[in-house]
Amino acid sequence: MRNFSTQIILILTVVLLGSSCAQKEKPEVKNYWLKAGVTYEIFVQSFYDSNGDGIGDFNGVTEKLDYVQELGANAIWFMPIMPSPTYHKYDVTDYKAVHPDYGTMEDFKQLLEEAHKRDIKIVIDMIINHTSTEHxxxxxxxxxxxxxxxxxxxxxxxxxxxxxxxxxxxxxxxxxxxxxxxxxxxxxxxxGFFWGGMPDLNFDNPKVREEIYEIGRFWLEEVGVDGFRLDAAKHIFPDDRPTDNHEFWKEFRAKMEAIKPDVYLVGEVYDKKEIVAPYLPGLPALFNFDFHYTLLESFKEEDGMLLAKKQKEILDFYQEITPEFIDATISSNHDQPRLLNELGNDPQKYKQAISILLTMPGAPYLYYGEEIGMKGLKPDEHIREPFLWEEKDKDTGRASWIESKYSVDGEVEPLSLQRNDPKSYFNHYKTLIALRNSYPALAIGELVLPENEYPKTIMAYFRKTGDQEIFVVHNIGKTEVSFDIPKGFNEVIFGLGDGVNTSGNLTLGANSTRVYLKD
The missing domain is CATH 3.90.400 (Oligo-1,6-glucosidase; domain 2)
Structure with missing residues (x-):
């Protein structure tokens, strides 16, 4: 009888522990858009070609929405989709149409509908600083x-x-x-601030401003997009008129919110934080270019706390302007060399850079193809090469508008081969996005820097929200280092590379990362 009772107790204990472990292994996944959601940047021309003309298109994106959902992204930012004489389309000729190479407006609306069914928001590039000379x-x-x-x-x-x-x-x-x-x-x-083919609009003219507000209304109300990425936001008025720039964006925001109260606006203000911050009342989300450059500098100098301290400084500075700001962090985009190239084609360093991006505060942007380790260097066309879906002889949807120089078979493994490899770049991204979306502290938690000193190559920080606290530590150096971790952090919820924890003393290998959940 005693043995039978003991067996029952053991069975119940195992079941309960198993249930508890299952809950820890599969916490609830949430969508943190707008404040901290993950946005996937797509250059339609290079994404997926559905009709065999060599150019990616809206229908191709629609076919791949399940992929975006699988990756874990909450939104898509489309680089320019309006008619234009150039391949990049940053010089618009018609603000109320789509480029015929990409399909029809009906195709785009179908894409919107399918994206929204999957709870994926759609943000489009709005280029209002200038037009094309052909407009x-x-x-x-x-x-x-x-x-x-x-x-x-x-x-x-x-x-x-x-x-x-x-x-x-x-x-x-x-x-x-x-x-x-x-x-x-x-x-x-x-x-024309950028070049002769892009004449600047005159925003001192009230008629121009009204034209722009009507264009915004069209896309929000008649088409149904969720928001805009505002190109060259610092240059609406000349650089010696920053106050006029700030006031314009406040007015723009008010006009757009009158049309769509939950409109998402993210601005490109390419400058240091003191110049960027005053734009926040008009543009609640702003790209954090400092994050990208300081991330690269941290690896180059092997200075672990450089980025953590810079990020804390920026967040505190923005907090003084408005507590409602959205920090749009990036590790790369369509204007910068591909991140893998920037990091010397080092796979471990690359994975660690993404581990840093996705465990830091902010609303991170991921540039298409980074999740499979695409490569690219200037000129810009070669930072925007076609996505590799399948091996070349099987890839019926691969765009061919340009001959790829960097993201080619043999240099970059296509998605189809990465999907089944647990150590692939794709699965690394997918795991980290799921982790971020599963732990509130990682998504919306406060950034807190440790008080104690660590070896120079260590980047360490806490993420805190409510009753959840997480400790993140990265060794960005070339050799292993040992140090004590804070008490109470025993459960590893993510690991990259080598690490041995001996009674609270962690020996962390080169370019290795650990993420701990507090007991």
Whole structure:
């Protein structure tokens, strides 16, 4: 009888422990959009070609929405989708249409509908700082000083151009020496911050602002997108008029929220935090370029706390402006060399960089193809090469608009081969996104830096929210180091590389990471 009772107790104990372990292994997965959700950046032209013309398209993205969902992303940001004479489409010719290479507006609306069924939000690139020189507004504007569209752009008369030529300085955004351009008829010059094919709109003209607000209404109300990524947000007005820039974006936000109260707006303000922060009242989400560059610097210098301290400094600084800000963190995007190239094609270092991105605070952006280790260097076309879905002879959806130079078979393993490899880049991304979406502290928790000192190559930080606390530690150096971990952190919920914990003393290998949940 005693043996039977003991067996029953043991069985119940095992069942209960098993149930408890199962709950720990599979915590509830949540969607933290807008504040801390994961957004997947797609260049449609290179993503998936559904009709065999060599160019990715909307229907191709629709076919791959289950893949985006499988990866764990909560939203998609589309690089420009409007008609344009260039491959990148950052010079728009029609703000209320889609590029015919990508499909029809009905195709795009079908994509939206299918994305929303999967609880995936859609954000589109909105390029309002400038248009194409082929836009009908500019074609009218250049006809003469009395044309009704003349004041839609910024013009300088030929006899005063000398006063303007050196007015603007070169910034991080532009490599142009001269930003005033001769349209070819020898009378006046127009202003184009980025290059001559992109004339800047004149936002001192109320008619221009109303045109832009109507364009926003069209996409939010008639088409149904969830928000906008605002290109070149710092350059609506000249650099010597920052207050006017700030006020414009407040007005823009108010106009968009009147149409769609939960509209998502993320701005590209490519500068240091002191310049970026004042844009927050108008653009509640801003890209954190400092994160990208400091991440790379940390690896180069093998200075573990460099990024953690920088991030804490930025978050505290933004908090003083508004507690409602959204920190859009990035490890790469369409303007920068692919992250794997930046890290010397080191697989372990690459995995660790992503481990840092996805365990830090913020609303991270993932650039398409990074999750399979795509490669790419300047010029920009080769940072935007076609996604590798299958091995080349089987890849019927691979775009071919450009001959890939870096992301080629033999250099990058296609998704189909990575899916079944637990050690692949794809499964590394997928695991970390699921981890982030499963532990509130990792998604929306406060960033707290440790008080005690660690070896130089150690990056350590706490993430805290409610009754959950997580300790994250990375050794970004080339050799293993040993140190004591805080008491009460015994459960490892994620590990990368080598590490041995002996009674609270952790020996962590080169480019290795541990994430602990507090008991």
């Amino acid at each position: 009908p507004w500019f074609q009218e504007s250049k006809k003469g000083r009395d044309n009704p569209y003349r004041d839609y752009y910024v013009w300088a008369q030929k006899d005063t151009i000398a006063d303007f030529l050196n007015k603007k300085v070169i910034t991080l955004d532009s490599d142009n020496i001269r930003q005033w351009h001769d349209p070819g008829f020898g009378e006046d010059y127009y202003y």
